[in-house]
Amino acid sequence: MLIRVASAACLLLSASAFAQDDALISEDAANTARELMQRGLESDTGYEVVRSLTTEVGPRLGGSEQEARARDWAVQMFTELGFENVRIEPFDMPYWDRGAIRASIVSPFPQPLYASALGGSAASPQGGIEGEFVFFDSFQDLYDFDGRLDGRIAYVNDRMVRLQNGGGYNTANEKRRFAWLEAEARGALGVMIRSVGTDSRRFPHTGMMSRPQPNTIETGRHSPIVVDYIESEYPDYAETGISSSIPAVALSAPDADQIERIHDTGETIIVSLSVVAGWRGQRQSGNVIAEIPGRELPDEIVLIGAHLDSWDEATGAVDDGAGVGIVTGAAHLISQLPRAPRRTIRVVLFGAEEVGLLGAFAYARQNAAETGNIVMASESDFGAGPVLSLTSGASEEGTLFMDEVQGIIAPLGILRGDRASRGGGPDIIPLAAQGVPVFRLMQDGTDYFDLHHTPDDTFDKIDPDDFAQNVAAWAAVVWLAADAEIEFRMQDE
Amino acid sequence: MLIRVASAACLLLSASAFAQDDALISEDAANTARELMQRGLESDTGYEVVRSLTTEVGPRLGGSEQEARARDWAVQMFTELGFENVRIEPFDMPYWDRGAIRASIVSPFPQPLYASALGGSAASPQGGIEGEFVFFDSFQDLYDFDGRLDGRIAYVNDRMVRLQNGGGYNTANEKRRFAWLEAEARGALGVMIRSVGTDSRRFPHTGMMSRPQPNTIETGRHSPIVVDYIESEYPDYAETGISSSIPAVALSAPDADQIERIHDTGETIIVSLSVVAGWRGQRQSGNVIAEIPGRELPDEIVLIGAHLDSWDEATGAVDDGAGVGIVTGAAHLISQLPRAPRRTIRVVLFGAEEVGLLGAFAYARQNAAETGNIVMASESDFGAGPVLSLTSGASEEGTLFMDEVQGIIAPLGILRGDRASRGGGPDIIPLAAQGVPVFRLMQDGTDYFDLHHTPDDTFDKIDPDDFAQNVAAWAAVVWLAADAEIEFRMQDE
Numbered sequence: 001m002l003i004r005v006a007s008a009a010c011l012l013l014s015a016s017a018f019a020q021d022d023a024l025i026s027e028d029a030a031n032t033a034r035e036l037m038q039r040g041l042e043s044d045t046g047y048e049v050v051r052s053l054t055t056e057v058g059p060r061l062g063g064s065e066q067e068a069r070a071r072d073w074a075v076q077m078f079t080e081l082g083f084e085n086v087r088i089e090p091f092d093m094p095y096w097d098r099g100a101i102r103a104s105i106v107s108p109f110p111q112p113l114y115a116s117a118l119g120g121s122a123a124s125p126q127g128g129i130e131g132e133f134v135f136f137d138s139f140q141d142l143y144d145f146d147g148r149l150d151g152r153i154a155y156v157n158d159r160m161v162r163l164q165n166g167g168g169y170n171t172a173n174e175k176r177r178f179a180w181l182e183a184e185a186r187g188a189l190g191v192m193i194r195s196v197g198t199d200s201r202r203f204p205h206t207g208m209m210s211r212p213q214p215n216t217i218e219t220g221r222h223s224p225i226v227v228d229y230i231e232s233e234y235p236d237y238a239e240t241g242i243s244s245s246i247p248a249v250a251l252s253a254p255d256a257d258q259i260e261r262i263h264d265t266g267e268t269i270i271v272s273l274s275v276v277a278g279w280r281g282q283r284q285s286g287n288v289i290a291e292i293p294g295r296e297l298p299d300e301i302v303l304i305g306a307h308l309d310s311w312d313e314a315t316g317a318v319d320d321g322a323g324v325g326i327v328t329g330a331a332h333l334i335s336q337l338p339r340a341p342r343r344t345i346r347v348v349l350f351g352a353e354e355v356g357l358l359g360a361f362a363y364a365r366q367n368a369a370e371t372g373n374i375v376m377a378s379e380s381d382f383g384a385g386p387v388l389s390l391t392s393g394a395s396e397e398g399t400l401f402m403d404e405v406q407g408i409i410a411p412l413g414i415l416r417g418d419r420a421s422r423g424g425g426p427d428i429i430p431l432a433a434q435g436v437p438v439f440r441l442m443q444d445g446t447d448y449f450d451l452h453h454t455p456d457d458t459f460d461k462i463d464p465d466d467f468a469q470n471v472a473a474w475a476a477v478v479w480l481a482a483d484a485e486i487e488f489r490m491q492d493e
Numbered sequence: 494m495l496i497r498v499a500s501a502a503c504l505l506l507s508a509s510a511f512a513q514d515d516a517l518i519s520e521d522a523a524n525t526a527r528e529l530m531q532r533g534l535e536s537d538t539g540y541e542v543v544r545s546l547t548t549e550v551g552p553r554l555g556g557s558e559q560e561a562r563a564r565d566w567a568v569q570m571f572t573e574l575g576f577e578n579v580r581i582e583p584f585d586m587p588y589w590d591r592g593a594i595r596a597s598i599v600s601p602f603p604q605p606l607y608a609s610a611l612g613g614s615a616a617s618p619q620g621g622i623e624g625e626f627v628f629f630d631s632f633q634d635l636y637d638f639d640g641r642l643d644g645r646i647a648y649v650n651d652r653m654v655r656l657q658n659g660g661g662y663n664t665a666n667e668k669r670r671f672a673w674l675e676a677e678a679r680g681a682l683g684v685m686i687r688s689v690g691t692d693s694r695r696f697p698h699t700g701m702m703s704r705p706q707p708n709t710i711e712t713g714r715h716s717p718i719v720v721d722y723i724e725s726e727y728p729d730y731a732e733t734g735i736s737s738s739i740p741a742v743a744l745s746a747p748d749a750d751q752i753e754r755i756h757d758t759g760e761t762i763i764v765s766l767s768v769v770a771g772w773r774g775q776r777q778s779g780n781v782i783a784e785i786p787g788r789e790l791p792d793e794i795v796l797i798g799a800h801l802d803s804w805d806e807a808t809g810a811v812d813d814g815a816g817v818g819i820v821t822g823a824a825h826l827i828s829q830l831p832r833a834p835r836r837t838i839r840v841v842l843f844g845a846e847e848v849g850l851l852g853a854f855a856y857a858r859q860n861a862a863e864t865g866n867i868v869m870a871s872e873s874d875f876g877a878g879p880v881l882s883l884t885s886g887a888s889e890e891g892t893l894f895m896d897e898v899q900g901i902i903a904p905l906g907i908l909r910g911d912r913a914s915r916g917g918g919p920d921i922i923p924l925a926a927q928g929v930p931v932f933r934l935m936q937d938g939t940d941y942f943d944l945h946h947t948p949d950d951t952f953d954k955i956d957p958d959d960f961a962q963n964v965a966a967w968a969a970v971v972w973l974a975a976d977a978e979i980e981f982r983m984q985d986e
Contacts, residue, residue, distance in 0.1 A: 055754045058604030066604070111551030111559070111808070114948065201694060202807070202949040254951035258808070261548045261952075314695070315604070315751070455607065456695040458747035459754075 024401045025408070029483050032337065033408050033476040039333050040472030046329020047467050049077060053324055054315040054459045061312040062352030062359075063095035063283035070308050074288040074324075074349050081332050083290035083347070090286035091362035093352050096120055098206075098312055099276030101249065103192075105258075106130060108267040114252040115192070116204035116313065117277040118176060119355055121248040124190065128274030129153070129247065131189045135263045139175035142182050149188035153271055154179065156191070157260060162198040166382065166445035172196045177210035180244040190247040190273055194256035196449070203454035204250045206311055208355055211242050242356075247275040285309070285351035287359045292335045294344040294482065301370070302482040303346045303377040303436075304331065304474070305427050307353035314457035318448065322462055322470075323380035324349055330474035334482070341482035343375060350427040353381070354453075357426055364430035374436045376481045376488050379425025380474065383451075384462040385444035387473045389417030393424075394437040398488035401480075402439060409476050412469055417442055437488035439481070441473050517894045518901070522976050525830065526901050526969040532826050533965030539822020540960050542570060543815055547808040547952045554805040555845030555852075556588035556776035563801050567781040567817075567842050574825050576783035576840070583779035584855035586845050589613055591699075591805055592769030596685075596742065598751075599623060601760040607745040608685070609697035609806065610770040611669060612848055614741040617683065621767030622646070622740065624682045628756045632668035635675050642681035646764055647672065649684070650753060655691040659875065659938035665689045670703035673737040683740040683766055687749035689942070696947035697743045699804055701848055704735050735849075740768040778802070778844035780852045785828045787837040787975065794863070795975040796839045796870040796929075797824065797967070798920055800846035807950035811941065815955055815963075816873035817842055823967035827975070834975035836868060843920040846874070847946075850919055857923035867929045869974045869981050872918025873967065876944075877955040878937035880966045882910030886917075887930040891981035894973075895932060902969050905962055910935055930981035932974070934966050 025033075053073060060070040071088050078086040096119055103115040131153040136142040138158040156179050160172035175193045183191035195205035251259065262269055288308060294300060306323030310316020331347050334340075350359035364371065376394070390409065392402040399419050406416040417440075424431070424438030432438050451457045481488070518526075546566060553563040564581050571579040589612055596608040624646040629635040631651040649672050653665035668686045676684035688698035744752065755762055781801060787793060799816030803809020824840050827833075843852035857864065869887070883902065885895040892912050899909040910933075917924070917931030925931050944950045974981070 051754065055751060056602045056758075058598075058602055058751075105551075109549045109551055200953045202696070202947075202951060254949070254953050257951070257953055258548060258551075261544065454695075456747070458695060458750070460693045460747050460750055 023404060024397070024486065025404045025480060025484070029480060030408050033480050036333050036475035036479050037409065037412060037472040040330065040475045041468050043329060043333060043468070043471065045332050046325040046471045047462070047464055049328050050317060050321040050325035050462060051459055052077065054317045054321045058315045059312045060308065060310050060316065062309040062355040063093050063285050064312070067285060067309050067351060071286050071288050071351070074308060078288070078290035081328070082335060084293055085289070085291040087289050088286045089289060089363065089366055090284050091351070091358070091366070092282050093285050093355070093358045095280045095283040096355060097277065097280050099123070101276070102128070102274040103249065104272050105262070105269060106272050107270040109262060113255045113271070114202050114204055115249045115255070116206045117275050118180070118206060118248045118250060119208035120242040120244060121209070121275060121277045122244050122246055123278050124247045124273055124275045128272055129189045130270065130272040133259070133269040133271055139179055142179060145186065147186070149183060149186040152188060153273070154183035154188045154191045155259065156193045157256060159194065160196055160198055160449060162446065162449070164444055164446050165442065166448055168198070169196070169449060176207050176250065180209050180246065180248040181211070184244060184246050188246060192271070193250050195250040195253055197253065197452060197454065199450035200253045201450070201456065202252045202254050203456050204252045205453040206250060206313065207453045209242055209244060209248060243279055247273055249273065249275060285359060287351050287363050288349040290347045292331060292340055292345040294342050295340040296342040298344050299373050300343040301346045301374045302343055302478055303348060303374050303431070304478055305348040305350055305379040305425070306381060307359065307427055308349040309352050309354055311354055311453050313455040315459065316457055317459045317462055318383035318451050318457050319453065320353070320381045322384035322467065326380045326467070326470045326474055329471040330478055333471070333475045334479050341479060342485065343482040345478060345482050353427055357429065360427035360430050364434070371431060371434050371436065374431060376439060377424050377428045377431050377436045378439050379427050380441070380470065381425050381427070382443045382445055383448040384467045384470065385446070385448060386466045386469050387412065387414050387441040387443050389415040389442045390439060390477065391417035391421040391423065391442055392419060392439040393421040394488040395490050398437055398486055401484060401486045405477055405480050408480070409473050412473050414441070414473055435489065437490070439477065441470065441477065443470070516897060517890070517979060518897045518973060518977070522973060523901055526973050529826050529968035529972055530902065530905060530965040533823065533968045534961050536822060536826060536961070536964065538825050539818040539964045540955070540957055542821050543810060543818035543955060544952055545570065546817055547810045547814045551808045552805045553801065553803050553809065555802040555848040556586050556778050557805070560778060560802050560844060564779050564781050564844070567801060571781070571783035574821070575828060577786055578782070578784040580782050581779045582782060582856065582859055583777050584844070584851070584859070585775050586778050586848070586851045588773045588776040589848060590770065590773050592616070594742065594769070595621070595767040597765050598755070598762060599765050600763040602755060606748045606764070607695050607697055608742045608748070609699045610768050611673070611699060611741045611743060612701035613735040613737060614702070614768060614770045615737050615739055616771050617740045617766055617768045621765055622682045623763060623765040626752070626762040626764055632672055635672060638679065640679070642676060642679040645681060646766070647676035647681045647684045648752065649686045650749060652687065653689055653691050653942060655939065655942070657937055657939050658935065659941055661691070662689070662942060669700050669743065673702050673739065673741040674704070677737060677739050681739060685764070686743050688743040688746055690746065690945060690947065692943035693746045694943070694949065695745045695747050696949050697745045698946040699743060699806065700946045702735055702737060702741060736772055740766055742766065742768060778852060780844050780856050781842040783840045785824060785833055785838040787835050788833040789835040791837050792866050793836040794839045794867045795836055795971055796841060796867050796924070797971055798841040798843055798872040798918070799874060800852065800920055801842040802845050802847055804847055804946050806948040808952060809950055810952045810955055811876035811944050811950050812946065813846070813874045815877035815960065819873045819960070819963045819967055822964040823971055826964070826968045827972050834972060835978065836975040838971060838975050846920055850922065853920035853923050857927070864924060864927050864929065867924060869932060870917050870921045870924050870929045871932050872920050873934070873963065874918050874920070875936045875938055876941040877960045877963065878939070878941060879959045879962050880905065880907050880934040880936050882908040882935045883932065883970065884910035884914040884916065884935055885912060885932040886914040887981040888983050891930055891979055894977060894979045898970055898973050901973070902966050905966050907934070907966055928982065932970065934963065934970065936963070
């Protein structure tokens with residue numbers, strides 16, 4: 001990071017050398033962006049926001065009392081930082097609770113297993129289940145299996161590939177999302193998976209189960225959850241919760257290795273599992289919103305977000321305390337400028353993301369009337385690794401504008417990425433599906449899935465320098481987009 | 494490791510260049526040592542021993558049924574590898590069981606804590622305890638505190654320093670060993686410590702509590718546990734178990750950081766703690782012994798060991814499955830030579846080390862009559878990091894001999910360390926105290942205390958190349974010591 005900081009220190013000096021007459025970004029706006037970058041690298045406001053959230057609230061599962069405390073915390077935090085129009089937009093949701101778990105190998109080599117229930121898992125029957133493991137190398141093998149699994153437990157072993165952009169996640173995640181369904185259909189007592197993660201620590205990775213679209217079953221593969229959302233604006237399971245009828249759990253990687261070693265001996269593996277988990281009725285969640293009103297075009301909104309909820313086993317530092325701190329820190333820097341940008345900047349901290357993007361759908365539904373006013377949207381929800389590239393999905397003029405934006409933030413080590421992206425982050429999906437233009441500051445996610453959805457997602461894992469680079473980049477991009485008069489929206493949408 | 498392997502491949506070629514007429518080690522013996530090193534780098538027998546132990550037995554707490562299974566495993570393993578005089582020497586011991594734990598911050602910011610009971614901890618009263626934290630920066634601060642702690646919980650926060658030789662352990666460990674005593678004496682409801690470890694993972698580090706020698710209290714500092722053992726051949730707590738009357742637990746480093754951050758806000762911290770732990774009466778443990786009988790001096794013994802037990806929360810791969818594999822693998826290589834060494838090599842897998850070196854004291858007591866026949870002893874019990882140096886504590890001639898030994902193993906990257914050491918490893922303490930000469934192959938322990946006594950001490954953490962370097966070094970040193978006729982014992986002892 002030292003090199004980046006040093007480069008940034010020269011930002012103002014080198015700025016005018018690159019000015020062009022036909023630029024979409026004025027020299028004034030660009031200089032302000034450079035000043036914001038400089039301040040972003042120096043400020044610790046965003047970092048202190050994460051510290052406060054993870055320390056004073058801690059874990060905050062969607063629908064829990066702790067998530068309600070997080071909303072109160074956010075209102076107070078935004079108010080103290082001087083944001084305007086601070087408010088909570090509540091919504092109701094079904095609440096799933098993890099409860100306790102006990103898992104162990106009964107035979108051939110008795111020993112405990114470190115496991116965690118997947119979101120939506122049913123409880124085991126009183127006294128737990130005990131059954132023989134049927135070992136599947138991959139989710140595809142389970143999917144293709146045309147036998148029965150009655151009285152036995154399906155186990156799916158495939159590993160996630162570590163990629164810098166996190167691209168191994170969707171493939172590895174098929175087993176977390178859909179293995180319960182395949183196991184259940186074949187009469188299994190339960191289902192266990194190797195955790196979806198890239199580490200070799202004794203932490204299971206939890207995460208929500210899902211339900212595929214019926215039409216995609218015909219293609220022989222389940223579609224990723226993202227398709228569900230785009231095609232069905234408000235998924236039905238938000239009303240009732242996705243629920244397996246059998247317990248579904250993830251094992252830590254070292255435990256999965258152990259299972260694999262025992263499986264390699266040719267011995268039959270018998271496992272005992274007791275899970276106390278289930279849906280506990282309707283609870284309230286909510287999105288917390290704060291604004292910097294625009295000075296000329298207050299009805300036009302640049303929406304930036306992160307999700308306020310976390311999984312229950314950790315304090316949610318990289319997922320997504322970091323995002324909360326990054327977008328808040330960036331917006332706060334902009335609010336400290338002598339004059340506000342032309343357009344309004346709206347910060348949305350979404351509730352109940354982990355359990356099904358419920359806050360995102362509630363936001364889109366509750367604010368449907370003004371979706372057309374959102375000129376650009378993005379979420380920070382990929383940890384605190386450094387930003388590597390800027391992607392966007394906007395009109396032709398908007399794309400050229402973002403090319404110039406990248407030129408301004410390039411000294412932070414940020415390249416231009418995809419210029420026709422649909423991705424603005426998970427909670428932006430319902431808005432993007434309705435034609436809202438998006439950008440994304442793509443981060444280095446090499447280590448992200450070491451921590452993701454584990455108890456180890458804690459504040460100490462955030463590197464302050466990488467974090468500051470994020471704040472600097474966000475402040476610049478958001479400022480430029482909000483101060484512009486560019487039409488980012490594509491005309492045919 | 495590639496460089497080391499390459500060097501070793503040249504061992505035989507370069508050997509004769511350094512031969513001297515007055516050498517204590519014959520050219521023949523040295524060449525055999527070099528051949529053993531070569532084979533050690535290539536063999537996977539020792540590594541497979543660790544795989545088998547950690548997979549097929551798993552966790553094996555001293556006195557548990559699983560430790561009994563480990564003894565059966567060891568007898569079978571030694572027999573299959575062709576060792577002679579394979580036997581178990583049983584002993585009785587008090588058995589402490591961890592049971593369940595639940596810890597959480599009640600106020601000001603309610604959230605769960607990841608904690609583990611320390612060995613010897615009492616259970617909490619029915620329903621648990623709840624009390625205000627009294628925060629001590631260090632064990633010394635608690636020790637010096639002249640107030641009362643009635644109705645409150647003492648918390649000791651000091652961090653362990655990461656050193657390559659593990660030298661931060663003894664200092665950091667004072668709080669694990671003795672904080673219970675200081676807290677109890679001041680009327681505390683319970684005591685919590687920051688884990689003794691160097692990682693920042695959400696795993697608490699367990700470990701046994703201790704009791705200081707009364708005379709050392711007068712000096713103002715507690716003496717390390719090692720002194721207790723040397724001064725009292727069989728510690729009284731082996732009969733009854735060290736037992737606090739209050740619960741004593743360790744928090745993971747991220748939880749300790751959290752406590753520190755909350756403490757920094759100035760708020761009073763109230764914690765709730767429920768511990769189900771305690772002494773469960775007498776159980777059987779045992780040492781497992783195997784030999785390669787000497788061809789000329791079978792009554793003279795080179796004793797090499799490791800401990801067979803582990804803590805209950807992990808499969809004990811680096812502590813001390815690695816040691817079991819290293820000494821077994823090395824001895825097995827020697828047993829495959831065309832002729833046995835002059836002296837007997839005795840491999841001892843000690844029971845119940847973690848809970849108080851109980852196997853070590855039982856061995857010394859049960860074999861007291863032949864202690865004088867042990868010409869040299871050493872234990873491998875510091876993980877699977879590469880060996881960096883050879884230390885020894887022996888007669889003048891023995892020391893010169895070990896200088897030559899180091900010259901032979903130097904291509905493995907091993908320097909000469911302390912030439913007047915008393916250390917042969919934890920389970921060698923009772924023998925060393927009776928004048929048995931010792932050596933030690935000192936390993937790189939930079940990362941050892943990241944895993945030590947946590948659930949994360951699993952087989953995947955062992956690097957096969959580093960492990961092989963250990964086997965190579967042990968095979969050479971043990972061969973040379975066992976084939977020599979050198980008197981290692983100092984004459985005045």
